[in-house]
Amino acid sequence: MQAATTESVSVPDKNQFEHIPFSQFADNLKEKMKQVFHVRADIDQLSLKRGLPPFVLREIMSVNPLSVGIPKEYGGRGGVMKENIGLLATASYESLALSLTFGINSALFLQPFGKFGQDEVKAGVFNRFLNEKAMGGLMITEPDYGSDALNMQTYYTEKGSKIHLQGKKHWAGLTGWADFWLLSGRQKSNSDKLMRDIDFFLCDVNAPGQNIVVEEFFENLGLYAIPYGRNRIDVQLPLAHKLVPHTTGVKMMLDLLHRSRMQFPGMGMGFIQRMLDEALNHSKERMVGGKSLFHYDQVQHRLTDLQASYTICSAMCANSSEKAGLDVDLSSEGMEANAVKSVVTDLMQEAAQSAVQLVGAKAYKLNHIAGRGIADSRPFQIFEGSNDILYAQISEALVKMMKRAKERNLFQFLKSFDLTDKAVHFVKKQVDFNLDLQIPQRKLVDMGKIIGRVISLNQVLDLGDKGFKKELIDGSVTFLQQEITKLMSSFTFKNSEKVVDDYEENTSWMNFVAG
Template identity: 25%
Template sequence: MNSALSPEHSQLASDARRFAVTHFVNTEYYDLHEKFPEDIWRSAGEEGLLGSFIQKKYGGRELGYLAHTLIMEEFWRVDPGIGNILLSVFGAELLQQFGSEEQKAFWLPLLAKGKAISCCAITEPDAGSDIFNVSTLATKLENGWSLTGSKQFITNANRADLILIFAVTDQSPGAKTKAFSFFLSDRGGSGLSAQKMSGKMGIRASDTAEIRFTDRFLPGENLLGDLPGNGFAQAMSLFNINRLFACGQGVGIAQGSLDLLLQYLRENPSHASSQIIQYRVAEMATSIEASRQLYLWAGYNLDRNNADPGLIAMAKLFAGETGVRVVREAVKLAGPKAAAGGHPLSRFYRDAKIVEIYEGAKDLEKLTIARQVLTAR
């Protein structure tokens, strides 16, 4: 049925499922205390589940971006907040594509094995959906760059060993898409401070932070790529990949919500015999499978260097909506039991919305799709 999946993909998905079911325990604790699950993250690295898209020569499994998305689905199916340990390699996609041999040889094996965490800092207080508003400035010095500016809502910025920073390197009015560059920074030295943002609605086991750069010096070799001015193109490539990963999140939370509802129905067999409930279960299962097939197709193409931004945006839009809709139905059908404190469905309900917000807000995905559809006419 899933022709996009190779035997390695299928095996990886079942390994990821087994890992999540075995290791994601005390899930409520991590949510309640907003605690990053450090031990689980390390174990996932040891089992080779963090760097599935990283090339073998850098310690990964070289199975493509679809592989990482399949793991994401299985992890989010069991617990979305803990499942975001996969974002500990956020930025490795950029590094692998555009980094120097030295940068890749140093960082990628550490990230793949769960021995270091990376983050990717693009969003700012005045720049999210519209990255042309980014104002963090990288000023050229004789022997490197000086960065000043601040970023917000950055996953793992408070704990990352490696930070990929999107900054302006050309302020001239005509620079447009050539105005930006990415830089690599470790945590050492001066001019960098980060503050965890607490009290998020959902995915509370996944850290989010503000990060500030004040005359932060970076040597010339910390630029991503040979020349400045390629950051926008690099970001566009990154968004295609990370939107695919987000599809695994939406489908995973939807599947996990259906799993929890089925468990409730097994415990309450009289409800399962209701035709109305059977209709709802059929609708949920259908939208989950449709959403999964859409991302499998988008990922299949992405892994063959045939990235289709419109298709990826459709898959992300549909996966996000499916996650939100299915968990809402599951909470409704399980009723008070789901709403009671500590029931995983109440946590899933809070976790689901983020997929419609980050990696491209839902309405922005629609604009990408519409642009492609309208120009194809």
């Protein structure tokens, strides 16, 4: 297999991969998934084992799903955001792990590499994706610096025509599988100090001096199809493998991460729809007390919440398709990206929990898609930014903007803010108060959840203006109004309790029972 180097590589024939309409492209993928997951094998049984049988990936990759993330000049479909998100949604209806595999390849490798990679190595890399079904991933997280990415200790030095990169990375999806990686690190100065800025590099594990050693594969709780682990980095890379930021490396990383977070609704879309369909079908078929579950009021409540989540996620997909294109610099769009990622992943986990509750005991199995969905969707609330951190960052950004605008009233500020200007009128009663801009961290998280859902409501209203089914829009508005009301109650409730270190002293309940 040819390694990606700075040597000249011919560009694939642009007609080699016919640019069929995306609807047909998606149908081809659906047919392949049907064949491998329901005809040749049983996805519910496959899900009990680590990894995927070779024929599954071979057949699915035969329709070139990753071509959506490759520029047209290199034989791909052009990196159109609507198609990237549509691909994730198509896959996640059948398999959240497969959708995440596509997301890792596209959002975390192909898109940033296409945008910031050097032209002389692009043709060779993209050619291998299209013709040899290569895969790629991203390594940022380190064992001792998880969410503290700016202090990563992986470092590099330049000597002659080579870059020597060394360090440890873990929890990179597709560990041991991917042919290409984008590796992050900081330059070491002559005085052995690490620079503040961050750089990214293309690594081809099949090229001499670029092998990455997997020290351990993790027994991850869910997403069995995707390998994760701990990696030792000690590679020699050509200078042409360094990504070129438009301004700084940190802004390049933010642009990359924000665009990825804006695509999370694609993975949520098919998954939430599947949870909704499973819950609807079971509720209509299951008879209890002489009538189907569907006719019970509490069941209707759960089903309408699932439909609201489906609609909110649809609005997010439409919004991201319009805003998150590769030609847009998203480095400064942290508030919207964080809101989209955190809210949709909360909705994914809640959808799985509701589906299991409605289906009952048989759903509490790894070989049932609803039970599996609880474990598979849970890490989405953690990776690429823990939701608690993202919610706090939303509030911190809000406070900065309100201080800059010299506005204390939350309603008045949100009314003039483009991400919330429509939605705020639907929750005026809840947010019409002066906000104390000195907010403790636990309240920053609460407020971030509120603002995230106001932003989501704005996107739902935008979707409604475009003609989306009115009954679903109205149900989503009601759902988000209720969510914001509950969260506001939590925000205003006074709670500054601290952990009791010596909690075991005088706390054995048996000492307080007679006899």
